[in-house]
Amino acid sequence: MPQEESDRYRRAYAARVARMADVRDARIEASFAAVPREAFLPPAPWTIITMGVATQTSELAEIYDNVLVAIDLERGINNGEPALHAAWLDAVGPGPGETVIHVGAGTGYYTAILAQLVSPDGRVDAFEYEPDLAAEAARNLSACSNASVHAASAFGRVLPKADVIYVNAGVIAPDVEWLKALNPGGRLIFPWQPHKGWGPAVLVTRHETGLSARALMTVGFISCSGTTERISVRRLPTESDVAAIRSVWIRNERPPDSSAVAVYDDVWFSSEKIDH
Incomplete structure (x- = not known):
């Protein structure tokens, strides 16, 4: 297929995804238009869901739509819904020069988009627990000078300081190390699945007075591999x-009080709004 035709598909797809997600940041549409989705997928024929x-x-046009594309159908691993990711990216707002940690990078498609959004001086550290996916992501991102892939879990480890932590795997509770890694003004977005089956995307922002949190749309993600968290003690x-x-x-900075709505080993959620 001529490059011009592929580019045209990608531009139309990026505009459609941005419109569906009602994104405010035009750079997000430009990043979706810049990154070839097929470069991060298994060879055709593709399985779309x-x-x-x-x-x-085997039609390239069909993967340039708001559809899931399977990476490994048996394991339930897919490339993710583009409009959902566009909405998340708009909410968390990665900016030029910022540092991002991408948890659950898969084969690297959204890592590449994150790398576009923080260019020219920002960088992305991507973590992928599944060794085969991490190896594929490293190959796919080999030309992306501001992205690195780590074949490891990002749960339960001390992480470098970051402006954005972008989590693409469901967790019962956020890892305390994610919270500790946030720079002032840093943002964390993750799928909170307290019932191991449903839950919202949660946006956390670090302020001088604490960590604000708000639930966004309900989402479904496969569970984060390599986690050790337990069900709420309440x-x-x-x-x-x-x-x-x-x-x-x-918890070791402030014990749970009467405002607690969910309490875990290391962290707890509160209905109390912080001043910021």
């Missing part, structure tokens, strides 16, 4: 509890 139905295609949070979160705290 729409409304839970999997079909095969009752599981209800849907209304989940919607009520306004802040998140590290």
Whole structure:
């Protein structure tokens, strides 16, 4: 296929994804337009998943739509829904010169988009627990000078300081090390799945007075590999509890109080809004 035709598909796809996600930052559309999705997928024919139905295609135009594309169908690993990621990227706002940690990088497609968004002087450290996916991501990103891939879990390890932590695997609770790694003004977005099956994307922001937290849209992600967190020591949070979160705290910095809606070994969520 001529390069011009591929570029045209990508530009139309990027505009459609940005419109569906109602993004405010024009750089997000430009980044989706710049990164070839097929370069991060298995060879054609591709398996696309729409409304839970999997079909095969060798038509490049069909992967340039708001569809999941399988990476490993048996393991339930896919390339992710573009409009959802566009909305997340708009919410977390990676900017030029910032440092990003990408947790659950898969084969590196959204790592590449993050690298575009923080260019020219920012960088992305991508963590992928599955060795085969990490190796594939490293190959796919070999020409991306401001992205590095680590074949390891990003859960339970001390991380470098970051302006953005972008988590693409569901967790019962955020890792305390993610919170500690955030620079002043830093943002963390992750899929909180307190019931191991459903939950919201949560946006956490570090302020001088603490870590604000708010629930965004409900999402579904496969569980984060290599985690050690346990179910809340209190009752599981209800849907209304989940919607009520306004802040998140590290337990050894502030013990849970009457505002707690979910308490874990190292962190807890509060309905108390912090001043900032």
